Amino acid sequence: MPTRRTFLQQSVTTFGTLALLPTQFLQRSLHDHNGRISLGLFFDDSDIERMRRTFTTNAAFRSLGKRLNGIDRDALRAFIQTELRYNDQLFHIIKLSDAAQALSMLYMLTGDEDAAGLAAECVREMLKFDRWDYFLEDGQHVIGIQRASSTMISVAVSADWLGDFISRDERESWLTVMSEKGCDSCFRSIYGMRYPETVIGWTRDEASTYFEHRPWDRPTDLSNRHLILDSTNLKAVPAAALAIGATAYRQHFGDSDKTRRWIEQATYSLSTFRDFFTPDGSYHEGASYANYTALNILKATSVLKRHRLADLTDIINWQGHADYAVGLSMPTDYDPYDVVNFGDNGNAKSGQAGRPKRTAVAIWIASTFRDRKAQWFGLNLGGVQDEWALIWYDDSVPVTPEPQGDQLWHSDLDWIVARTGYDPKDLTVAMRSGGPGNHEHADRNSIIVKSHGEQLVVDPYRPPYGFTDPSWMMRTTAGHSAVLVDGEGHQYHDGTEGTNASQAVAHIVRKVFRHGYCHWTSDATPAYQMVNREIVSITRSVVVLFDLSTVVVFDVVQKESQPGKIQARFFGYNHDGRIKLMAGGSQFQTVRPHAHMNGVAQSPQGVSSMVQSLPIAESESVKHPFVELTTTSDSLRPALLTVLSCAPTDSMPASASVTIEGDTYMVDVANDASSTRIVVVDSGLIPEIKIG
Numbered sequence: 001m002p003t004r005r006t007f008l009q010q011s012v013t014t015f016g017t018l019a020l021l022p023t024q025f026l027q028r029s030l031h032d033h034n035g036r037i038s039l040g041l042f043f044d045d046s047d048i049e050r051m052r053r054t055f056t057t058n059a060a061f062r063s064l065g066k067r068l069n070g071i072d073r074d075a076l077r078a079f080i081q082t083e084l085r086y087n088d089q090l091f092h093i094i095k096l097s098d099a100a101q102a103l104s105m106l107y108m109l110t111g112d113e114d115a116a117g118l119a120a121e122c123v124r125e126m127l128k129f130d131r132w133d134y135f136l137e138d139g140q141h142v143i144g145i146q147r148a149s150s151t152m153i154s155v156a157v158s159a160d161w162l163g164d165f166i167s168r169d170e171r172e173s174w175l176t177v178m179s180e181k182g183c184d185s186c187f188r189s190i191y192g193m194r195y196p197e198t199v200i201g202w203t204r205d206e207a208s209t210y211f212e213h214r215p216w217d218r219p220t221d222l223s224n225r226h227l228i229l230d231s232t233n234l235k236a237v238p239a240a241a242l243a244i245g246a247t248a249y250r251q252h253f254g255d256s257d258k259t260r261r262w263i264e265q266a267t268y269s270l271s272t273f274r275d276f277f278t279p280d281g282s283y284h285e286g287a288s289y290a291n292y293t294a295l296n297i298l299k300a301t302s303v304l305k306r307h308r309l310a311d312l313t314d315i316i317n318w319q320g321h322a323d324y325a326v327g328l329s330m331p332t333d334y335d336p337y338d339v340v341n342f343g344d345n346g347n348a349k350s351g352q353a354g355r356p357k358r359t360a361v362a363i364w365i366a367s368t369f370r371d372r373k374a375q376w377f378g379l380n381l382g383g384v385q386d387e388w389a390l391i392w393y394d395d396s397v398p399v400t401p402e403p404q405g406d407q408l409w410h411s412d413l414d415w416i417v418a419r420t421g422y423d424p425k426d427l428t429v430a431m432r433s434g435g436p437g438n439h440e441h442a443d444r445n446s447i448i449v450k451s452h453g454e455q456l457v458v459d460p461y462r463p464p465y466g467f468t469d470p471s472w473m474m475r476t477t478a479g480h481s482a483v484l485v486d487g488e489g490h491q492y493h494d495g496t497e498g499t500n501a502s503q504a505v506a507h508i509v510r511k512v513f514r515h516g517y518c519h520w521t522s523d524a525t526p527a528y529q530m531v532n533r534e535i536v537s538i539t540r541s542v543v544v545l546f547d548l549s550t551v552v553v554f555d556v557v558q559k560e561s562q563p564g565k566i567q568a569r570f571f572g573y574n575h576d577g578r579i580k581l582m583a584g585g586s587q588f589q590t591v592r593p594h595a596h597m598n599g600v601a602q603s604p605q606g607v608s609s610m611v612q613s614l615p616i617a618e619s620e621s622v623k624h625p626f627v628e629l630t631t632t633s634d635s636l637r638p639a640l641l642t643v644l645s646c647a648p649t650d651s652m653p654a655s656a657s658v659t660i661e662g663d664t665y666m667v668d669v670a671n672d673a674s675s676t677r678i679v680v681v682d683s684g685l686i687p688e689i690k691i692g
Contacts, residue, residue, distance in 0.1 A: 152182030281320025284437030467495025
């Protein structure tokens with residue numbers, strides 16, 4: 001591998017190797033903007049009228065107008081004058097960068113000069129920060145990850161969108177500082193990921209206020225951080241920012257060795273995401289991080305293509321990625337934009353609750369591919385609109401909703417979701433099978449159940465990222481609606497290096513979808529064997545009866561020589577303090593304001609149930625109560641069958657009874673309208689399931 005110095009010398013000659021477009025198309029005039037925008041980074045002057053019309057007349061974008069116009073300018077000015085600290089990159093610099101970008105957009109759309117003046121003031125204050133991020137290499141060189149990236153993008157778009165409101169000299173000074181504090185630091189981070197042998201060592205900046213805000217992060221080991229981040233959102237972000245910043249700098253100062261070096265590195269790093277998104281467009285970090293990653297990639301690829309520098313449009317199956325976003329949607333009565341929150345994903349439960357911004361990626365997909373379903377997602381399931389959605393929105397693309405009715409989505413990640421539709425009242429059942437991923441939990445074979453507007457079986461929401469926090473255990477199998485073997489879950493790391501991937505693997509080994517029902521089986525043996533070699537196999541089979549709003553879960557473990565017990569946990573949603581859990585014997589009940597769920601369990605080894613909470617701070621444990629079912633006698637093949645029947649609060653859930661004869665389980669489920677018998681035969685590694 002080349003040294004850093006060798007690479008910098010060679011990059012000028014190697015820049016043409018990544019499907020770059022002809023050089024005669026590389027330069028865009030700086031003088032075709034008629035005094036409105038300066039660089040034309042993302043759009044032309046001719047696009048502004050369309051954006052203004054959408055901004056002022058399209059109901060879907062009212063939330064954007066409300067946000068931009070609702071910025072408390074007096075409070076922002078007071079913050080700058082009395083509170084701003086130039087070493088607070090965690091909170092203060094991003095407050096400025098977010099405000100500058102928003103106010104610059106507002107000025108461009110409305111001509112509000114007070115907004116423009118405050119946007120420019122925010123940029124000037126950002127430039128005063130000695131360092132734009134809180135990571136260092138060799139204790140002295142800034143590593144650009146998130147804060148340098150967001151600051152660089154904000155400076156670049158503000159320099160563009162403020163147009164003639166700022167002078168050419170001031171724009172030049174902004175972009176010069178941006179190149180030094182943004183481009184160079186982001187180049188350094190992704191170069192280190194590309195050539196890890198050149199990295200001297202990453203640390204957090206002791207001169208930053210970072211540890212003042214997050215003292216629990218001090219013990220985190222960063223020695224492998226450049227390796228861990230190489231396939232994650234925190235590679236996409238600096239790569240995208242570098243592409244945008246380098247293009248803006250190039251538009252103003254012209255082509256040069258350093259702009260070619262920056263753009264080559266950004267283009268290379270972005271192109272590697274071809275390997276990190278699956279062929280069907282899924283992404284291993286989950287719904288929220290997928291949006292963050294994809295949005296930044298799209299910002300960069302759209303700029304690179306627009307300025308004829310590189311066309312990376314095909315690195316991701318974008319229409320498949322829209323299907324991924326749709327597949328992980330889980331609207332409830334409390335949040336119409338909620339998601340299947342595997343891992344560190346999910347919408348805020350307070351503050352910005354119910355106001356996620358996950359629309360722009362789908363809007364871009366709709367505009368680029370005339371994708372009607374993506375347009376539907378962007379306008380209905382992704383949350384509130386933002387600046388990027390406004391830039392990319394094309395109102396000529398029709399909306400075609402995903403069909404309602406029974407369906408089963410199975411991604412290349414081996415994540416699987418069954419549903420009856422996309423309304424809050426519809427039934428949704430999800431399971432996390434598959435392999436490792438950044439920001440994951442020890443959640444193989446865990447399930448989520450939503451019905452009649454309520455989450456009735458949940459995944460914990462955003463456990464702490466710091467391993468020194470006792471609530472870290474929420475990340476383990478014990479904190480999920482999953483299975484423990486003699487009280488022990490499957491493999492997970494200890495958190496000393498962060499929220500990186502484990503080595504735990506599970507596989508969907510069978511799935512069936514028929515009229516009125518579906519079922520699947522996930523084998524998590526490799527994940528559990530890593531911590532308990534006694535386990536020969538462990539599977540969880542799930543049956544979903546769509547019309548009866550009923551879920552049957554069958555867990556079975558084969559042990560080598562030491563008999564034992566299994567436990568199955570079913571967590572409830574209690575962030576609002578409105579849950580009631582009751583349990584005793586082989587039955588339990590979950591009651592929420594709009595729906596309730598009855599549980600019935602049986603096992604050849606006997607079963608008992610109890611309402612419990614995790615041994616963590618009460619402020620957290622009270623949000624995540626659970627029912628634990630446990631087999632009551634030891635066995636080499638402990639098995640547990642659980643029936644979950646859901647209904648709105650003014651109706652009775654379907655009745656369920658379970659009979660066991662040898663290795664055969666017969667489950668009868670019925671309501672006033674219909675009845676079904678499920679037969680589970682546990683005679684091999686994978687149980688046989690018959691329905692009807």
